[in-house]
Amino acid sequence: MSVLAENLDWGVGRKTILHDVSISVAPGETLGLVGPNGSGKSSLLRLLAGLKRPRAGLVTINGKSVVQVPRKALSREVAFVQQSAATETSVSVLDVVRLGRTPHRSALSGWSAEDEAAVTEALTRVDMLGHRAQSWQTLSGGERQRVHIARALAQSPRVMFLDEPTNHLDIHHQIEILRMVRDLDLTSVIALHDLNLAAMFCDKIVVMRSGSVFASGTPAEVLTEELLREVFRVTAEVNCITPGAGPHIRFTP
Amino acid sequence: MTAGVPDGSAVRLALLTLVSAAALAFAIAVATAIGDYTIGLGTVFLAIGNGLGLTGAELPPIEESVVWDLRLSRALVAALAGAGLALCGAILQALLRNPLAEPFVLGISAGASTGGVCVIVLGIGAGSLTLSAGAFAGAFAAFGVVALLSNGATSGPNHTILAGVAASQLFNALTSYIVTTSGNAEQARNVMFWLLGSFGGVRWPDFQLLLVVVPMGLAVCIYLARALDAFTFGDEDAAALGVPVGRIRLALFAVTAVMTATIVSMVGAIGFVGLVVPHAARYVVGPMHMRLLPACAIIGAIFMVTADIVSRVIVAQQTIPIGVVTALVGVPFFALILYRARPQT
Structure with missing residues (x-):
């Protein structure tokens, strides 16, 4: 099932948390959501899963608006794993x-x-x-x-949203869980902090900054040294050692 | 439901049901037999049989009348009130995700006392309103305040608890204000005694009302038991499992409010049953509500009937308010829960 978000706006009180966010996930695709703390990853996942209503914009799963599908019917197809x-x-x-x-x-x-x-x-x-x-x-x-x-x-579910599912996991289970989610026959959106894991297991990556989409594309397209400096404020070397395996990031002190 | 019950525990469940039903019947029989004028258990059963038209035994009319007209209705009301309060406690503990929640957390007992005081002390309704009606209205007023303060139950559990505390404070203050300014100590004492709970005045019409309200409440709660389970990890998690959180919360709060207000207006604000019984029941049948709710109902009934017996026999020639008995059992249990509740990591 495809997941489509168009021009989402959302906030709490007067504070805007998400502004004009659009993403699209093709059926069976694994999308990684990365970005600094407070960039709106968790909020976006909640809007996508229909747990919160956007102030403006539309989320559709398989062509149907998530806020219009009854909760129970929606949760037969959409699962959400929240943080701890x-x-x-x-x-x-x-x-x-x-x-x-x-x-x-x-x-x-x-x-x-x-x-x-x-x-x-x-x-x-x-x-x-x-x-x-x-x-x-x-x-x-x-x-x-x-x-x-x-x-x-x-x-x-046919669609799964996971909010930092690898928190608390040892490296073996981090890799196991992400491999499993990628290999399952479902569409998934995963908020992740570990950029190397995102590069390894996600078909596409969306980089969030201050509530907006900063960049999106394949890991190799998105995870560049320049982007890491600008969004995450770190210096790093990005190498593509094995062709087709995604970029590898080595942070430099 | 065969596959729903894991290996072997179906037998255990059937056995538990049987044993607890027998225990409840026994407790009711004893409650009917014991009193200032003790009647043999055999006579009790025959008198009940006569009343139901099942037997035609010749019994002393006074004994038959004491059993049928006074004590049986009292014991049955105690059973239903205990069942109802325990059920409300289990629901609120699940919805508010707080092990210390109980029916009066929604400010209902405070509201009932204000309503009662308005009728007794201020004479609102000029004799047309009974104490029960006043208490019922007060209980619902308090619930309304809580619902309003917590945005119609759509905000989080902690918000609801705080709203309940605020409403309780408000209504307790109102009660104190009315009692102190009226200056009639005798009336105030009457209200306080009524609030501590008594099954003294209940008769068959009370039982008939509870027979409608409590089983209906139980039916609604059982119907929503799966949804209640889904609240284990919080509101958002329940929503992700397909539960219409706002609607379910409101429906269950309303059922709880109706049950509690009915019981309180009839027999006073009997504390701790709603707190203690759900915890005890979880030890026996586990935390899933499909089993927990019926277990709470039956354990609550046994507990309340037993507490009523104790309240009548512990001091000769005198009846202790039932709330005193339940609290004397409840407070140590409350302490135990506090002691066992580990801080979240």
């Missing part, structure tokens, strides 16, 4: 991943074989099947993050 969501309740890993089936179940319907299969597959994909009976409160930050991703996968 927490709870005080003593739920188990399985309870949490089962929540992902909420949009597929009616108020009183039972637990179907399809639900069970989706949950088991999601847990397997994030390497947490062995932890399914464990209490949420005893998980590490990285394990919690993986359970959240499993819950999103259990929604059987």
Whole structure:
């Protein structure tokens, strides 16, 4: 499914957070959203997922405006993984991943074989099947993050929005999660801080600055030494060592 | 629902249901038997059977009347009130994501007391309004203030809790103002005693009203149980799972307000049931609401009937306000929750 945002404006009170943002994601594409802190990445993801209404502009997923599709129907196709969501309740890993089936179940319907299969597959994909009976409160930050991703996968979405999904993860699981998201047959938009990971796993990159799109294109087109200096205020060497593998950034002190 | 229950626990669940239903029936029977004039359990069952037209036993008319006209209705009202308050507590703890939330967090008891005082002390309604009606109106007024302060329940949980605190303060101040300026200590004492809760005055019409309100509340909540589960990680997360957050919150707050206001206007503001019971129930059946809500209802009912028995037997020839009994059990439990609640990392 394609995701299209046209001329989005959004803010809180008088403060404008996003201004005139347009992006387009083709079906099956993995788009990386990068930018300094406070550049509007998380806000943009929320608008794309229909969790917030833009002041102006339009978000369409597969040609349908997200604010007009009923919530439940939308969440059968669109999953959103927020940054480190927490709870005080003593739920188990399985309870949490089962929540992902909420949009597929009616108020009183039972637990179907399809639900069970989706949950088991999601847990397997994030390497947490062995932890399914464990209490949420005893998980590490990285394990919690993986359970959240499993819950999103259990929604059987066609489009996935992830807000810094690799936070708290060790490097092995950072790469595993991003590879998995890229290889899944779905359209995804991922907010990331690690530019090398973005270059490795994203088909396209959108660079945000102060609530607007600064640049967009393939990693090689976008991640240039000049852009890094201007947007991120760092000096770096950008090399394309292996052709087709995306640029590699080495930050210089 | 077969596949919904993981291995073996279906049997456990059925067993729990059976045991708790038996416990509730037993508690109600004991509550009916015990009093200044103790009646044998056998007589109690026969009298109930007679009342329902199932048996035709010859019983002393006074005993039959005490069982049927006085104590049974009282015990059944206690059961429904306990069930309703526990249910409201579970819902508010889930919606507000706060383990210390309880039905009165929405300012309802404070509002009810103001309403009660207006009727008793100020004589508003000139005798046409009962204390219950005044309390019901007051409870809803307080809920309205909370809803207004928290933007019709669309803002976050902490906002709602703060609005509830503000409303409670406002209505408590109003109550104090009315009581102190009226200068009638006897009336003030009556109001305070009523607020601490008593099943003394309840009769069959009260039971009939609760029999409509509480089961309907339970049905609505069970219907929305899945949505309540989705609030585990907060409002935005619930929205991402397809829950229409604003509408569900408002609907559940309204159900809670109706149940609490009805119960409070009937038997007073009985505290701590709504706080304690959901936590106890979570230990038994876990945090998912499809099971938690019925468990809360039944445990709340048993707890309240038992508390009513205790309130009548602990001091001879005297009935302690039921709120005192529930609080004496509730406060240590409250302390335990505070002690166990770990700071978020």
